[in-house]
Amino acid sequence: MTQPHIQVGIMADNRIIIVFDGIYNCNGKQVEGEQLFARTPNGIAWQGSTYDTLQFTPEQEEKASFLLQNVTIGIGFHWQRHENQRFRGGVELITEDKKIRVINNVKAEEYLRSVISSEMNATSSVELLKAHAVISRSWLLAQIEKRNNIEATATVYQSETNTEEERIKWYDREEHDNYDVCADDHCQRYQGITRASTQAVNEAVEATFGQVLYYDNRIADARFSKCCGGVTELFENCWEPQPHPYLTAQRDSSEGELPDLTIEENAREWIMSKPDTFCNTNDKSILSQVLNGYDQETSQFYRWRIEYEQDELSALVRHRSGIDFGTILDLIPLKRGTSGRITRLQIVGSKRSLIVGKELEIRRWLSESHLYSSAFVVDKQPYYNQSKFVLHGAGWGHGVGLCQMGAAMMGAKGYSYKGILAHYFRGAELHNLYNKEAE
Secondary structure (H helix, E strand, O other), X not given: XXXXXXXXXXXXXXXXEEEEEEEEEEOOEEEEEEEEEEXXXXXXEEOOEEEOEEEEEEOOOOOXXXXXXXXXXXXXOOOOEEEEEEEOOXXXXXXXXXXXXXXXXXXXXXXXXXXXXXXXXXXXXXXXXXXXXXXXXXXXXXXXXHHHHHHHXXXXXXXXXXXXXXXXXXXXXXXXXXXXXXXXXXXXXOOHHHOOOOHHHHHHHHHOOOEEEEEOOEEOOOOEEOEOOOEOEOHHHOOOXXXXXXXXXXXXXXXXXXXXXXOHHHHHHHHOOOOOOOOOOOOHHHHHHHOOOOHHHOOOOOEEEEEEEHHHHHHHHXXXXXXXXOOEXXXXXXXXXXXXXXXXXXXXXXXOEEEEEOHHHHHHHOOOOOOOOOOEEEEEEEEOOEEEEEEEEEOEOOOEOEEHHHHHHHHHOOOOHHHHHHHHOOOOEEEEXXXXXXX
């Protein structure tokens, strides 16, 4: 097969400004320069007419690009901000939820050049960049394959359970109906050629062109996070209850025993200490490989701490969950995953008690943006005429699959990209899905 073209949802707003650098064709017109698009009750207003959809195709795909103004990145996270971003490929505008949705139609390999530069630093070591190119490509194509299977079988995808006793929810790309993947942390960071800026990135993509991880004759649903905290998590503890044998629990090191962090006492001991693992590093040269400028605003991630006064926590949970618990009296971990991440947390209030999961929903409820992870232990302390809740935590992200910080350290220690992939995706094999000769 040849490399696929994919559709990436970039942003949605009532007013869109695109600057076309090069000639683009749309509805028989040649378009260049700055263009304004506005949402109206009847569709998309542009150059005196109204449209349901608009499709812009570059005359010279390898040379033309477009600048998209005021793109929101890090949506809902503590690093959320706006950027102007430049992209290659075509652009499609559609109406979606009373806004204009901007979709980039781009080749898979061009998409990957941006992803591995956006998810990490474009100056990362070449072996880390190669490893990330493979897993980002694998994840992307596995999601497209999964979506096609769901549509072909008319499967109803259920990602939420709501009862009086519990709220269990997970977040994945299935929320996107009008395009393959989004451009933000919800899927994979894709910030166009704004980030794809080094020869090393191009070489990493070229060296792994078309390579994906395979397991049991299917593309592996490869996942990654910033920092696992020392032990990786199982897929089914974060998303749908479907185990993937190549996403196993393992200590992020070349030696040492794997602790059973599903046991509360073990989880507390592990989180309250700083075990020797690949991702336990303060080496700035390693951190700079994984953390882009805004990510480096986060200084504590392998182990972290946050405090809430009782009134503060009660107001926060009420705001983030939409549920009035009254005064929060306790936070009780009911179930932990293999990395110590809490997958079921009981929130006890003066008005009601409720179980929340999975890991990301817990992180959303207990922070104005997101907790770094759900791998935390709770210490309740007296504080004047109320209580204080101190959360001691480990890791940044869901902890499934490749640990970016650990992989950066492995690269620095001389591991090849194949060695890095073998460590984090046990039993998965490299497979060439397409090659340049077929282009």
